[in-house]
Amino acid sequence: MSEAYTPQELMVAVASREIRDGDLVFVGMRLPILAYAVxxxxxxxxxxxxxxxxxxxxxxxxxxxxxxxxxxxxxGALWAxxxxxxxxxxxxxxxxxxxxxxxxxxxxxxxxxxxxGDPAKPKVKLPGSGGGADIAILSRRWVTLMSxxxxxxxxxxxxxxxxxxxxxxxxxxxxxxxxxxxPAAIITTLCVLRxxxxxGEAYLASVHxxxxxEEVRELTGWDLKVADHVxxxxxxxxxxxxxIRRFDPDGxxxxxx
Amino acid sequence: MAExxxxxxxxxxxxxxxxxxEPLIPFAAGHEMIRQQRRDLELVGPxxxxxxxQLIGAGCVRRVTAAWVGNxxxxxxxxxxxACEQDIPRPLEVHDHTNFSISLALWAAAxxxxxxPTRTLLGSxxxxxxPNLSVGFGLVHVGAVRPDVAVVHVQRADAMGRAHAWGPxxxxxxxxxxxxxxxxxxxxxxxxxxxxxDPNRILFPETKVVAVVHEPGxxxxxxxxxxxxxxxxxxxxxxxxxxxxxxxxxxxxxxxxDVPDRTAYLKRxxxxxxxxxxxxxxxxxxxGDE
Numbered sequence: 001m002s003e004a005y006t007p008q009e010l011m012v013a014v015a016s017r018e019i020r021d022g023d024l025v026f027v028g029m030r031l032p033i034l035a036y037a038v039x040x041x042x043x044x045x046x047x048x049x050x051x052x053x054x055x056x057x058x059x060x061x062x063x064x065x066x067x068x069x070x071x072x073x074x075x076g077a078l079w080a081x082x083x084x085x086x087x088x089x090x091x092x093x094x095x096x097x098x099x100x101x102x103x104x105x106x107x108x109x110x111x112x113x114x115x116x117g118d119p120a121k122p123k124v125k126l127p128g129s130g131g132g133a134d135i136a137i138l139s140r141r142w143v144t145l146m147s148x149x150x151x152x153x154x155x156x157x158x159x160x161x162x163x164x165x166x167x168x169x170x171x172x173x174x175x176x177x178x179x180x181x182x183p184a185a186i187i188t189t190l191c192v193l194r195x196x197x198x199x200g201e202a203y204l205a206s207v208h209x210x211x212x213x214e215e216v217r218e219l220t221g222w223d224l225k226v227a228d229h230v231x232x233x234x235x236x237x238x239x240x241x242x243x244i245r246r247f248d249p250d251g252x253x254x255x256x257x
Numbered sequence: 258m259a260e261x262x263x264x265x266x267x268x269x270x271x272x273x274x275x276x277x278x279e280p281l282i283p284f285a286a287g288h289e290m291i292r293q294q295r296r297d298l299e300l301v302g303p304x305x306x307x308x309x310x311q312l313i314g315a316g317c318v319r320r321v322t323a324a325w326v327g328n329x330x331x332x333x334x335x336x337x338x339x340a341c342e343q344d345i346p347r348p349l350e351v352h353d354h355t356n357f358s359i360s361l362a363l364w365a366a367a368x369x370x371x372x373x374p375t376r377t378l379l380g381s382x383x384x385x386x387x388p389n390l391s392v393g394f395g396l397v398h399v400g401a402v403r404p405d406v407a408v409v410h411v412q413r414a415d416a417m418g419r420a421h422a423w424g425p426x427x428x429x430x431x432x433x434x435x436x437x438x439x440x441x442x443x444x445x446x447x448x449x450x451x452x453x454x455d456p457n458r459i460l461f462p463e464t465k466v467v468a469v470v471h472e473p474g475x476x477x478x479x480x481x482x483x484x485x486x487x488x489x490x491x492x493x494x495x496x497x498x499x500x501x502x503x504x505x506x507x508x509x510x511x512x513x514x515d516v517p518d519r520t521a522y523l524k525r526x527x528x529x530x531x532x533x534x535x536x537x538x539x540x541x542x543x544x545g546d547e
Contacts, residue, residue, distance in 0.1 A: 029329065052356050053278040054425030066330040066489040067306070069279030074424045074482050075537060082426045083278075083303065084364065087357045091376065114353060119386050125341035127327035127334060130304050131356040133381045163380030177379045177395050252330075252489070 005236050007189040008254040009244050010208055011145050012038060013236035014187050015099065018143050019044045023096040024089070026050050026135050030253055031145050032099035033065050037247040038240055050095060052131040054081045060247060090138045093179060098135035098142040104157045107201050107222045109164025109183030111136065111144060112157040119159060129161050136162035141184040148188035154221040165199040173199060191216045192233055193224075206231040258475075258518065261440050261468035262289045265406055266298075269319075273301040273363070273404040273432040275308055279329055280424055280482065282308050283410040283442050285475035285519040291315040292513060301363075301404050303356045303428050306479060307495055310334035313349060314505045315513070320350040322402055324359050330489055331496035336505060345502060353383045358399045360428045362389070365401035366435035372398040406467075407436035410476040411460065412483060414443040418466025419452040419459045423539075424482035426460075433461035444484050446471040455542060474523045477531070485531050 005013075008031060015035035019025055021044040027036045028051075036049050037060035049057045051068040056079035063072030074080060089095060102111035103126050113132055117123030135142055146152055164183040166172035173182050186193040186202060194205040203225040204216060209232060217224050236244070248254050266272060272290075275282045287308045290298070297319040300309050304325040312318050313326075314336030327334040340349035354362065357377045365373045374396040384390050389400030409429055411422040420441045422429065433439045439461050446469070452459060478488035498504040516522045 051425070053280070053427055066487050066492070067279035069277070069425060069480065070487050071280075071424075071480050071482050071533060074280075080423065080425050082430055083356060083428050084360045084431070087360065087377075091357075114383070114386075119382075122341055125338045125351075127332075127337070128323065128325040128353055129355040129381075129383065130325035133355045133383065134357040134377045137377050137379055137381070160380070160382045166380060173380070177376060179376055 003238065003241060005241055006255055009241060010233070010236055011187050011189065012244050012254060013240040014192060014233060015143060015145055016042070016240065018185060019047055019097060021046055023047045024050060024094055026052070026090060026095045026098035026139055027068065028099040028101065028131070028135070029068060030101060033068065034244055034247050034253060035099070036060060038243045041243045042239065048078065050086055050089065052083055052086055054083050054086055055079065064247070064249065064252065066252070087134060090134065093140060095139040096141070098139035100132045100135050100142055100144050100162055102132070102144050102146060102162070104152055104154050105144060105146060105186055106154055106157045108166060108168040109186065109195060109202060110157050110160045110166065111162040111164065112159045114161045115159045117158060132162040136164065136182070137178050137180060139180045141181045143185045143187060144183065145187045148190040148216070148219055150219055150221050153188070153219070165195065168200050170198060170200065190219065201225060203227050204230055206233040208233045209235050258285060258289050258442070258470045258472055259293070261470050262286065262293055265438055265440055265467055266290060266295060268295055269297045270405045271299040271301060271403070273407040273436055275302040275305045276407065276409060276429040276432040277422070277425065277427040278304045279306050279487070280480045281410045281422065281476050282306060282479035283408045283475060284308055284477060284479065285472050286408045286440065286442055287312055288513045288522070290317055291509070301359070301402055301432070303359050304329065307334070307492060310336045310499065311509070313337055313340050314346070314499065315509060316346040318349060320352065322352040322354065322359070324354045324356045328492055328496045330492050335496070335499040339502065352387045352389060354387065355383070358390070358397070359402070360431055361399040362402035363428055363431035363435040365399060366403035367431050370401065372400045374398050402435065404432065404436040406438045406440060407432040408440045408442070409433065409460070410442045410481070412443065412481060413445040413447045413451065414441045414469050415447055415449045415452045416469055417449060418463045418469050419449070420461060420466070421452055421455065421458045422460055423458065430460060433465055436465065438467040439465045440468045440470065441466055442470045442472040442475045444473050444481060454544070457542070472519050474528060475519055477523070477526060483536060484533055486533060488526070488531055
């Protein structure tokens with residue numbers, strides 16, 4: 001298992017392991033599309049994927065996907081429909097796992113994809129929620145993938161687009177009417193952060209090969225809690241890498257800078 | 258196309274486009290709005306893949322009411338950023354939504370009610386930046402958004418305005434019902450016998466449709482199920498060129514301002530590589546009645 005892999009390939013493999021067999025997964029875009037394909041070909045053969053564009057699938061698309069609306073994702077779909085029908089399933093609590101991307105995340109898993117700085121005069125205008133906030137509020141649990149940088153893992157996000165565990169106090173989500181369970185993990189280029197079952201603050205659960213706890217803490221914008229026993233993240237297996245490279249043959253998502 | 262935009266999309270219009278998210282984006286119609294120098298538009302959509310960014314960069318837009326504006330496979334929308342951060346080429350007002358909430362805003366308008374309640378957006382700061390969202394009785398109330406016109410690209414339509422689209426539909430149906438008027442652009446203009454053979458597939462009541470434009474390739478670089486693949490490289494080139502004001506101006510000149518219409522535009526695109534050749538037809542539905 002000394003085969004070389006990129007940080008993105010590792011993140012995809014780790015994300016795929018979050019998918020349990022039988023899950024209905026709100027797949028989203030980019031790396032999670034690959035994670036779904038990997039899981040479906042390995043430990044989760046009866047998972048189903050849901051896409052906000054208005055699709056449900058079982059088998060991953062046969063061809064490369066630049067977006068969830070590309071023709072290979074529609075051919076062979078279990079359901080092609082309107083977005084509000086897909087959202088109805090999520091509103092009813094039928095989505096077991098969602099994936100959300102983000103520019104900034106804080107220790108309670110709140111995500112910002114809207115504004116850096118004052119929304120009235122932003123330093124950076126990010127693209128916005130898309131379906132992110134919907135997934136964050138309504139799916140049973142969710143996971144985010146992010147490059148591990150101090151400017152991304154911040155003490156406090158400048159804008160909460162997609163709420164995680166709020167202010168971190170017990171029961172914050174229930175008190176505020178958020179029906180889903182919130183963030184379960186933050187998968188980064190260096191490590192995996194997890195949240196306690198009942199919500200609250202992220203802790204360092206495992207570190208990817210070649211990186212250290214000290215390095216992770218140094219590159220995190222808050223005083224990161226560390227599990228009593230930090231595990232080594234299992235690297236991508238040969239079959240996981242083979243699946244990733246089959247669904248991203250040119251490395252569009254996993255091998256470009 | 259030029260006539261449809263001139264007649265039905267005047268300055269100041271609220272325009273829903275890109276309602277199927279990544280596929281079926283009416284780029285040809287949007288480019289015609291740029292050529293006609295439309296001003297003060299309010300754009301309404303879910304995730305907008307590059308088209309809103311282009312209209313914003315060209316100075317056509319006063320306000321965006323959308324869940325996401327950027328370039329889906331490449332990331333940020335550079336014109337959107339410049340407008341929000343530096344007022345280039347002009348200030349832009351943003352009413353942020355989620356995909357779910359913009360759908361509800363359009364359904365509210367379609368059903369002629371002031372708002373619809375939902376659990377999405379609870380706990381999100383979007384509640385504080387969008388004046389059309391409010392909280393009461395533990396729910397978010399999403400104010401109606403009523404477009405003056407919805408512009409959609411579909412696989413086929415007849416001259417009476419009956420549009421057939423297939424694949425995922427995003428928020429297309431609620432956008433058409435909410436809008437005062439609908440402009441349909443299509444890959445194929447077909448006989449009424451084709452559309453009426455499958456009335457379940459007709460997207461909108463024909464009473465809403467004010468124009469049908471036969472515009473093959475009118476969605477490039479977005480995909481059209483059964484007709485065209487997505488042109489990923491085109492989105493990448495646009496992302497790179499639009500990084501600077503000068504680069505965007507050059508892109509706009511090449512692909513919009515210097516081409517009189519879609520036919521001329523498509524001569525610059527390798528449409529044969531993008532065209533879908535392996536067809537998978539659905540089984541016909543039997544509408545027999547006696």
